Amino acid sequence: xxxxxxxxxxxxxxxxxxxxxxxxxxxxxxxxxxxxxxxxxxxxxxxxxxxxxxxxxxxxxxxxxxxxxxxxxxxxxxx
Ligand SMILES: [Zn+2]
Ligand SMILES: [Zn+2]
Numbered sequence: 001x002x003x004x005x006x007x008x009x010x011x012x013x014x015x016x017x018x019x020x021x022x023x024x025x026x027x028x029x030x031x032x033x034x035x036x037x038x039x040x041x042x043x044x045x046x047x048x049x050x051x052x053x054x055x056x057x058x059x060x061x062x063x064x065x066x067x068x069x070x071x072x073x074x075x076x077x078x079x
Pocket of ligand 1: 021022023034035036070071072073074
């Protein structure tokens with residue numbers, strides 16, 4: 001469930017990300033933080049620059065600190 005973040009929360013989280021993927025999952029191909037470039041207008045697009053939101057854990061409230069902005073590669077790797 002990642003669709004619970006409000007538009008304001010997502011925008012704040014995206015600004016915090018600096019447009020670079022915030023994923024740090026150790027089971028992905030990147031080591032450390034992914035840092036793939038993302039483009040704000042490309043949310044949900046399965047293209048370079050595409051991205052989605054990721055909730056830090058399902059029990060956490062839908063606030064910006066619990067909203068990770070991740071590139072489409074990382075989003076797909078989690079499925
Ligand atoms: Zn990524
Ligand atoms: Zn990743």
